[in-house]
Amino acid sequence: MNKEKQRDKKLIGITVLLLIFAVIYQHFANEKDTLSVLRQGEPAAARFENAGGNYPSYKLWDAQENFLGYGVIAGASGYGGKLSVLSVLNPAGQITKVSLTENSETPLYLNKVLATGFLQKILGRNPEQGFGDINAVSGATITSEAIIAAVQKGSVQIANEQLGMKIPNDDGVNPTWKDMAALALVLTAIICSARKIKKLRPWLLFLSVIFIGFILNNSLTFSNFVSLFSGNLPSFVERPIWYLMVPGILIITLFRGENFYCSWLCPFGAVQEGIYRSLNLFKFSPSQNIQSKVGKYRWWMLWVAAMTALIFNNAGIASYEPFSVCFDGSGNIAQWIIMSIILLMSIALFRFWCHSFCPVGLMLDFMARLQRKLKRKKIEIRENANCNHCDNASCPQKISGMSRQDKLYLVLVSIVNIIILIALLLNISSMS
Ligand code: SF4
Structure with missing residues (x-):
């Protein structure tokens, strides 16, 4: 031992x-080398000078010393992480080129935006004109809005500081009704879980499916944690909801020693549970021992996803969960297959994804356990927690070996894990 x-x-x-x-x-x-970045937007640039300002901005000249205009790089927060956008303006202040210099955005959403020619809609405008009339790309609203926000911030800086214009820049926090509703939902879940008001749990989960799932498509994902731990944080002004959903939930879980998100708020957990409770047609019950052991392999998958995201410098890659497929219809083919298997198996197995694959639940459970250990509390066995009885030599499952259902469960889990690896590879291959 x-x-x-x-x-x-x-x-x-x-x-x-x-x-x-x-x-x-x-x-x-x-x-990256600054000139090579600026040449993405203005290939004729041969020389640049810093133009100052909050966002890195530059004056550009060609090889014959002709003044070409300005380049400015501003960031904004997408769904999966930050986007840095280079906007090039001609000497009159018109935007002539927009390109992404860096991004940690979920490849799926970014590709959707780029495929529609969204960047071209921005060209020819000047910051005085504004960008409010450009419609976001359906199914990738946060990404499109982030690009517009970055272009707006950068171009307004050039207009005000280089071209003598006086365009007001909206720098304050402007919470939307969605931010306020999300805050209300999270607070209600915290109160209900603390006071154990179980009657409200089904209603909260239902609301969460509708609101966090379908309306916001803002389930907590592993890529959120990768962004957080690698310091790749979105701006609070632009995405206050991110701070509520990611560090907010993490801190509350750590503070309370209870994974309230999985039990009270997660829309995908709710969907699985709803299917299980309403369509529980047959019993499929692999042993706790085997489920517990399989659950530990989630750490390896989580590690592979984290390493991949860090090496490719894109937190969005780490999202192999089927959440977006379920609530937004967005995902690669592997994620579609994963979702289909999980929802099908939910007929017979309680929260199959949660117990066997979910990196988010794993992290939150870990945080909750950490707090309990720190407080030296006795660890309670939650409904979806590991059995741990397998450490006991007298465990009946250990003695009797694997049943047929155990073997079938192992085969299924192995298949889904292979598909998860394929989902990660597809995420990498779809990077822009
Ligand atoms: S384990 Fe994952 S899918 Fe399940 S409830 Fe928690 S976060 Fe949601």
Whole structure:
């Protein structure tokens, strides 16, 4: 047992070290040569001078010393992470080119936006004219709005500081009704879980499916955690809801020692549970022992996703969950297959995705357990937590070996894990 523990400790140490190296690598990979970045927008640029301002901005000249205009790089927050957008303006202040210099956006949404020729709609405008009449791309609203916000911020800076215009820039936090409704839902879930008002749980889950799932499509995803831990944070002004849903839920979970999100708020958890409770046509009950062991393999999948996201400098890649497919119809083919298998299996197995694959639940459970351990509380066994009885030598499941259902469960889990790896590969291949 001691040897096993030592081996586990070594493995954990190596894993954490590799993650740290990946974060450092990501930091250096971000640094690019300024002129080559500016040439993405103005290929004729041969020389530049810093023009100052909050956002990096430059005056550009060609090889014959003709003044070409201005380049400005401003960032905004997309769905999966930050987007840095280079806007090039001619000497009259007209936007002649918009290009993405860096992004941690979920490839799926970004590709959707780029495929519609959205960037071309911005060309020819000047900051005085504004961008309010450009419609966001349906199914990728946050991404399109982030691009517009970045172009607006950068071009207004050039207009005001270089061209002598006086365009007001909206820099304050403007919470929308969606932000306020999300806040109300999260607060209600916290109160209900703290006071154990179980009567309201089905209603809260239902509201969450409608609002967090279908309206916002803002389920907590693993890529949110990757963004958070790699310091790739969106602006609070632009996405206050992100701070509520990611660090907010994480801190509350850590503080309370209870994973209230999974039990009271997660829309995909609610969908699985709803199917199980309403269509529980036949019983499929692999042993707790086997489910517990399989559940631990989620760490490896989580690690692979985190490393991939950090190496490719794109937190959005880490999202292999089928949440967006379920609520927005957006996802790669592997995610569609995963969702179909999970929803089908939900007829027979309670929260199949949660127990066997979900990286978000794993992280939140870990945070909750950490707090309980710190407080030296006895660890309670939650409905969807691991059994842990497998450590006991007298566990009946251990003695009797694997049943047919256990074997079938293992085959299913292996298939889904392979499809998850394919989903990650597809995410990488769809990077812009
Ligand atoms: S484990 Fe994942 S899918 Fe399940 S409830 Fe938690 S976050 Fe949602």
